[in-house]
Amino acid sequence: MNNLKKYKKGTITMEIESFMPEKFINLLWKNGIVAKNIKKVNITTLVLEVKLCDYVEISKVAKKTDTKIVIIGRNGLSFFLMKIKSRSVLLLGVILFVCIIYYLSTFVWNIEISTENYISPYELRNQIKGFGVSKGLRKKNIDVYDIENKLLRSNDEIMWVKARIEGVKLKVDVIERQSPPIIIVDKTPCNLIASKDGMIVRVFTTEGTAVVKEGDMIQKGDLLVKGEQGKEESVYAVHAQGEVIAKTFYEEIKEVPLSSTARIKTGKSISNSYIKFANKKVYLKNSLIPYGNYDKIENNNKFIYKETYYEVQEKNVLADPTKVSKEIYSNILRNLDKNVKIIDKIEDVKKEKDKYSIKVLVIAEENIASEGK
Secondary structure (H helix, E strand, O other), X not given: OHHHHHOOOOEEEEEEEOOOHHHHHHHHHHOOOOOEEEEEOOOOEEEEEEEHHHHXXXXXXXXXXXXXXXXXXXXXXXXXXXXXXXXXXXXXXXXXXXXXXXXXXXXXXXXXXXXXXXXXXXXXXXXXXXXXXXXXXXXXXXXXXXXXXXXXXXXXXXXXXXXXXXXXXXXXXXXXXXXXXXXXXXXXXXXXXXXOOEEEXXXXXXXXXXXXXXXXXXOOXXXXXXXXXXXXXXXXXXEOEEEEEEEEEEEEEEEEEOEEEEEEEEEEEEEEEEEEEOOEEEEXXXXXXOOOOEEEEEEEEOOEEEEEEEEEEEEEEEOOHHHHHHHHHHHHHHOOOOXXXXXXXXXXXXXXXXXXXXXXXXXXXXXXXXXXX
């Protein structure tokens, strides 16, 4: 009990019961004990706050006045330190675990190599190993700039390389050197034919003779520019060149039910966290999933991985024709060449017995001329 005197930061809330509670309070003050927040519960019972270091003296006063003491609250740094002291083994284990994790995080445990088409990651991995860099090496012993320079000197096919350490992973990204395209000037006589259906808007030719004009409707495979040039008896074959701009039409029809079942998030979620060691998961937090239906999302924050489970409910959702039309339009644009110019968009929505029939027509302008016989 005498050890309590060194705990000056702790405060206890006690309930005292005595036939003469006023006498008990007076004796406390007479002995230099400060009581705060005194509240009267009834004639014989009081609630008050005192310092933990005064508890021994308070017990003596309670014996003199035949007062019953019940501690109903504890506050302050002293109680926290006492709790830590009583759980020193657990605290030591936590500190030791954190130290081990920190020590292991100073090593590289994985090497990830990203290449493009022709260079093998396996070959680069062996080269890096030959440089003295492998799994289990301390981060401070790895010079990423030295790795980059050695890889560039050892491989003529590499144009650019970037090495970096992320968490316990060494990442190496490689961009391969591209050979310049070989330009071949083709003078073989040929015609320009239509690559798709459309309506002619403009015709430009640098070689050959146009056989179509503005407003003509053409089909895929029709002759557009003939590979001939000259007049009357002085006609000669050429390699037809030019552009034939036409209006083209892209149509897509989609049928969707009037309503469907969708998975909707309720706003409730729970998360677990873990670390990976030797390709095994060591959970720092592993809660039971209380949801019957849920979506799982994993996040990798370098060293600590996190799994988040979102509760979902299946609900009946009405179809949105406007949204579906936008999706169809986006899908059409996704399949078009970047040189295609969009002129107009026509939408048609028909509601049938149990579904929507949604049609989207995109009108565009593009060069439809391609070489052919």
